[in-house]
Amino acid sequence: MAATDVTLRIFFQSPKYAVVGASANQEKFGFKVFKWYLTHNLPVTPINPSGKPIPVDGQDHPVVTSLKDVENPTETSVSFITPPAVTLASLKEAKELGFPSVFLQPGTFNDEVLAYAKDNFRAVVAGDGGWGGEGWCVLVDGERGLKAVGKL
Numbered sequence: 001m002a003a004t005d006v007t008l009r010i011f012f013q014s015p016k017y018a019v020v021g022a023s024a025n026q027e028k029f030g031f032k033v034f035k036w037y038l039t040h041n042l043p044v045t046p047i048n049p050s051g052k053p054i055p056v057d058g059q060d061h062p063v064v065t066s067l068k069d070v071e072n073p074t075e076t077s078v079s080f081i082t083p084p085a086v087t088l089a090s091l092k093e094a095k096e097l098g099f100p101s102v103f104l105q106p107g108t109f110n111d112e113v114l115a116y117a118k119d120n121f122r123a124v125v126a127g128d129g130g131w132g133g134e135g136w137c138v139l140v141d142g143e144r145g146l147k148a149v150g151k152l
Contacts, residue, residue, distance in 0.1 A: 003125045003136050005148065010123035011101040012145040014077035015043070018070050018099075020090050021081035021108075022046030022063065024054045029105060030081040033138050034061075037079075040146060045070050067093045077101040077123075079138055084110045095120045102126075106134045 017037055023030030030048070035056050037044035046054050046063045047070070053060035067090060070076055078099050080087045087108045094102065102117055104126035109117070117124040125136045125145075132140035146152035 003127055003129050005144070007101075007123040007125050008136075008141060008145040009148045011077045011103055011125050012142075012149045012151060014075060014101060016045070016072060016076040017042055018045040018047055018067070018076050018078045019081065020047045020067065020078060021086075022048050022054055023081075024052060028081075029139075031056075033079055033081055033105065036139055036142060040142070040152065042151070045076070067097055067099070070097075070099075073097040073099045077103065079103040079105065080108045081105050082108055084108060084113050088113045088116060091117055091120070103136070103138055106132075106137060 019034045021030040022034040025031055034046050034054060038056055046061055047067060048063050049065050051063055051065045053062055064070060076099055078094055080102060082090060101123040102121050104117060109126055114126060128135055130136035130141040143152055
């Protein structure tokens with residue numbers, strides 16, 4: 001199953017979101033993606049093993065260290081900004097916890113990660129497609145998904 005506008009809509013139908021690989025470093029995509037969710041007034045939980053708060057626009061946002069610390073996982077879609085090996089381990093944890101949908105940013109997956117994700121989640125947004133030149137990306141395709149579900 002390839003990612004499509006349908007899988008993008010399913011991902012954004014969730015009432016909550018989490019970002020695995022969220023970062024306080026403003027140059028990293030983990031920061032940019034986390035800030036994107038905040039900018040769009042979406043309830044988002046940043047996940048980073050450091051546990052250090054992430055400052056965005058003068059406000060510190062508490063961080064959880066693991067997917068198991070996210071409240072209501074069955075109502076939460078997850079964006080990944082991690083290397084493929086970390087993504088795969090986190091996907092296995094996400095499956096056990098009942099997270100329904102995942103968005104794998106460019107660079108976070110390989111064939112093994114994609115196969116696992118597609119076999120274990122309701123919706124997987126990843127790989128070729130989207131409006132950007134490098135595949136599906138929250139920063140490029142997210143607003144289209146929000147519009148499709150009436151959140152923008």
